[in-house]
Amino acid sequence: MPNLLALSNGLKIVVDPIKTVETASIGVWVKIGTRNEPAHVNGISHFLEHMAFKGTSTRSAQQIVEEIEAVGGYINAFTSREMTAYQARVLKDNFPLALDILSDILLNSIFDESEFQREREVIHQEILESYDAPDDIVFDYFQELLFPNQPLGKPVLGTPETLSSITTDELRKYMSTKYAPHNMVISIAGNVDPDTVFHKVQNAFSCLNDFDTCLPDKGCYKGGIRSYVKPIEQTQWLLGFPGVSSCDPDFYTSAVLTTLIGGGMSSRLFQEIRENLGLAYSTYAYHSCYQDTGVFALYGSTSPEKTLELAQKTLHLLKGLSTSITYQEVERSKTQLKAGILMGLESTTGRADRAAQQLLIHEKLTNSSDIIAKITAITLDDVRTFSEKILHGPMTCVTLGPMPLQDELAKILKM
Template structure:
């Protein structure tokens, strides 16, 4: 059972007490990510995430790290398309320290010019590391194909030219618009006293007055049909296929998750079995949905020998048509997929970090936290016709987008194979 509170200055707090554990996880969730950026400041959300670890008014970078390391805890952060999260996991009696450290980082960052210049080099190395992963490049290229010039297509890390342009003024402008109380959710899960913790948070943030920052009006992206390829000296061809899915917060998510398990989201899925196990044509093949506030996608990835592109593509289309046109989903597949989904969900509940993340993200982006019973009921209530409906929705050939990365010297040949297989009417 979770509890929700709103502090006087507008910060939302969601809490779940789990008395049988000895740890507590806390996350500060900010609705700021690459979706809220422009062409000129792309990457600034992620850069600010880095900078908050570089020093505050109370602590330098080493002291921030030592504050949590010295109590055996974990401190980290991540940036996504629509949110940024700073989180810690500590023993239950050390929660006040975690609140002090995270709160200090978010409230009192220094953003020193010298540290900004040094961190540009660090982030540039992170971009270079990413460039060494053709699979990651393929997924980002797919986002460009799916969302065209919409901000959802922007890379989370940014690009070299935008990174070089960052200065304190650009960073502070973004920070002041997004790091405001009514744009923040604090999520806590573990063994702690709710009243004492709420008093602690209220006292800590009492001087951070009510302030409104961003006022963003989103334009929903249009998904059409695009093909993008990029040359890279690799042994494999990394192929990504993306179609329109559903936004966050819809009940249709659960039929989609069950469809994904059946189609390509697990080792027992049709794609994995037909491409890897039965024919040995790829080592890595999988499907997955992505969900944003007003749109979603359904994606397929496969790493393969370029010579097998046509063969593997025909298998993928055959599996899609098997579900969409023959509607050949069995009761046994649905039952197994539901049990797999419930099992993964329930096992995740054993982690305070997972519980904290689910509560924080849902409250931030959906303004709602679902109970465990509600989620299990939603999974159990899915019918075969719900899954068929989702298959008709996502497997739409007019919305198929393709991105590939590999050592391709003859792009025309590859493009012709892809267009003939995936884009045919």
Template sequence: MVTTYTCENGLRIVSEHIPHFRSVAVGVFVKAGSRDESPEENGITHFIEHMLFKGTEKRTAKQIAREFDRIGGDINAYTSKEYTCYYAKVLDHHAELAVQVIADMFFNSKMDPVEIDKERQVVLEEISMTEDMADDDVHEQLWKVMYPHHSIGAPILGTAETLPRFTREKIAEFMDRFYTPKNTVVSVAGNITPQLIKLIEALFGSFTKKESKKIYVLPDFSAGYSYKNKETEQGHLCLGYPGMSLTDPDIYNLSVLNNLLGGSMSSRLFQEIREERGLAYSIYSYHSAYSDHGTLAIYGGTADEQMPELQEVILQLLKTMRIQGLGTEEVLDSKEQLKGNLMLGLESTSSRMSRNGKQELMLGKHQDYDEIISLIDAVSIEKVESLMDLISGQPAISIIRSKEASS
């Protein structure tokens, strides 16, 4: 059972006791992502994520790493467009140590100017690595096309132009705005103890910062076009369409539609493009849902000379789906697959911790597994087909091809 406790300072602790597991996963979720950045701050949320690993008053960066290596645990973090997460997974008898180290990083990171300068170069290398990987870069370019005038379309990593602006003072000012108690959730799952929850409350439940109300401006979707030349062995194509927010009542209907479209090996895209035509090795679709909007995207990679055919086949397949509709059996199969994926995720303390933390942070509520299964079961072919309009308009398009093929 998932339990939520709100500390006196407004921070929430979400716990799920799973006594038959021997591990504990803990995550600190902060509602601060690249969407919260001004153009001049682009990338600072991700940069802060890096800096929290660079040493505290008590521990050097090396000591933080050794704390987990010597107990066989893992510690990491990631930044998304709407939140940041710092997480660890350890054996249950090391859980208190994991919480203590994460709390030390969260509250006592030194933000040494020398380390800030060094980390700028590290992030620059990360940006370069992403740009070198065309199958990643094509998605990044798609977001810029879809939301050219909104922070949600900006790169999470930032740019070479914005990184030099991240000083110790700028970092502190950003953290004062967003790293606040009511903006933070600590999620823990596994073989937890009452003592562990008390420790989390003692470490996280008393800090105070001025809370500021967050006002999001709804991003306008743009059906634009991006074309990029790059030294690559393969062409890469992304198509983007408007999707749904996390709270949309039709979100599970869209999940089934995405699954049918390109979310599995039996999907329309996979079967037609890879199995029937041999046009691509990698072909799939995915839906990204956020607090007030979402995006449905399709990706395919193929030989440069086959790129026009790949795009035409995808668009024709979407048209056929809209005109001919769906089959009852494939909708039922898609629902069963979604339920299977959900239940298989229950076997990991990390996935339970992550799911609980994100639900509390982004939705402020928790749906139990029986409720979600019921919502998936309630999906009907008529409801799924009613969403076909989402893929009927002009898409945003991002293409990366080799210089040789485009010349």
């Protein structure tokens, strides 16, 4: 079990010592993402993540990456709808450097105006690149239809319009009002000494003062049908249903059902849609679980003239699922999930990430053995009952392709 220390300012530090590896991974996780943003500055969480690497009072942007790569290390960050994470992985003897750089970019970033303007253009190019990637942008369209006019439905990158309205003052204000220590976890896994690490991290981050923050608006699933037209070779298709939150008792049952329907090459979607019918190269299921809501979804891409057939065959596959699921399918899916968890224990970054997410979502650490036990306890009846509940909720359907299909899809989905 990892070692946990909570500082008086609310910051949590978790250390998972692994003496059999030669590396150490560290992540500074913040429970702030797209759903915390005011509408007029949508994308500011992602912008802030970028600007953290653009210079501090002691390092230039180039020095930040040169120092970590000079020791063969890796540094990066990402933003999601509920979290932002800053991560580094280094050889064990270079852990102090990784900690120093991450603390520097989070505590001493200067948000230089020239770097800010240049990075705004970089993100603008990132947005335009996503527009040219149909299998990427369709998920933003889908999210917008799932949660319309809500922060949870906004794109992580923002839009060209909201990006242009963000200023350095707004970045500073956003960071100073959102990055509260009680919303943060520093997670370390690897060949390190817990006491030494606790001391170093405490020295680096105890200067932070805690403050109250506002909770994000509750997510409200709406759904509907929408067909976006774009002159591309294939049609992207997404079908969704109301899912469960990351704290729901059925979270792991949802994971089993997701794996069973579309989580691998033995899944029903892959076997039927790809192997038997040849309708798609890529097709899968996934569940997105947020702190208060969730989405259960299926994805596929196919030729425009085969899109309606793909929709019909996918819906046919879902009909009667609650009675046709077999014991063998459930056990295979459970084994896939458990194996994935155990394999993840061999990655220092994976272990650091898992501990951080547990603390931010559940405010406690859970042993992998306890998670394995929960998955093992799921029965055939549990999965059948859950599928009946999930798949009878209101549907959301989005397509992106060269032909408008909204009316035809509406007829199919009503059947």
